[in-house]
Amino acid sequence: MNYRVLEERIKKAIDIREEGKLGKSRTFFESLILDIKKLLTKDPSPKLKNIYATAMGEYVIQHRLEARQLNHEALNLGRKLLEYDRRHKLDNPLSIRSVSNTLLNIGGYEEAEDYVKGIIKLYRNNSGRQGDSEAHLAYIYLRTNRITEADELISRAINHINRNTGHEHYVSIWLSHALMVKSLINNAKVKPIEALAAAEEALKVAKKDNRVFRIKQAEELVNFLKKKERIKAQ
16 A cells, blocks of 8 residues: 555645645545545554544644634634624624624634623623623632632622522523633642532533533543542642
């Protein structure tokens, strides 16, 4: 078998990807990986397995670049929506969230802060949504190393979510997220018992209403905290 051909195809896929032609490079990678998998059924050599690992590693980068591109497209759409909202004086919180939450996704915590504070003001008459927004602000405080402020705010956020004055349907989504933020804050304060307790409570809340994405997030956090303590105990 001519392994060089496969290596050249990987290089070609990378070149296409790095030119920014992500749709074309995705198709190229998928075809290449499928071919390598078929070959592996007849040739399980270390060389071919290593070529497969290289192709898959580059394919992972493909996904990360696509996610980054989608986030930036979402941010541009969000900014346009917010401009539309302000031009027509709508004060729709989702217009601001479309910008703030996308900024959080890409780590733009400082820029997101004022947007989130603006959302909190719009939800003064809805404690659940206000608390959810406060939990996002607490997360920003945590990521910008304002631990005391984050700790104080997350307690208030959880209280507001539990009050749920608007009788909202999504309380378990908001509460499980807020509890995970509380867990991360306690972890930052080097309070492992409290951090794990909050993460496990978040998982319990998410499971109660079968909030699939929150369940996955909470499980990952619980496992991370448990693993951290096991390593520490060794």
